[in-house]
Amino acid sequence: MAEDKAVRVRILLECTSCVRKSVNKESRGISRYITQKNRHNTPSRLELRKFCPCCSKHTIHGEIQK
Template sequence: MAKNGKVTITLECTSCKNGVNQTFRGISRYTTRKNSRNTPSRLELKKFCPYCYKHTIHGEIKK
């Protein structure tokens, strides 16, 4: 059986992680899949953060 190279990754809000928004206690996280052969570097997508209440950059993190 062939391996497809897809892995499940977690995306985390970079604004909440850096402590920009200290009034709310939480970090927005999303899960998605990526092809590790086509995208070997860390993935960054613009997603909606309910804690910042705006679209921010969400970066790939280690589990």
């Protein structure tokens, strides 16, 4: 019960430019990162600019549900 009210939570960041439906055989999949955020300071969804090895460039990675 106490774990549900934790201030720092783990989140998944996924590349927004990679489309799941168009993943071909040469592609290694979808770029995902695991990070933490403070629930009180950042109540909205987090978006960070990270490197995507599938796109081979820096793209926006948005928070997704676990």
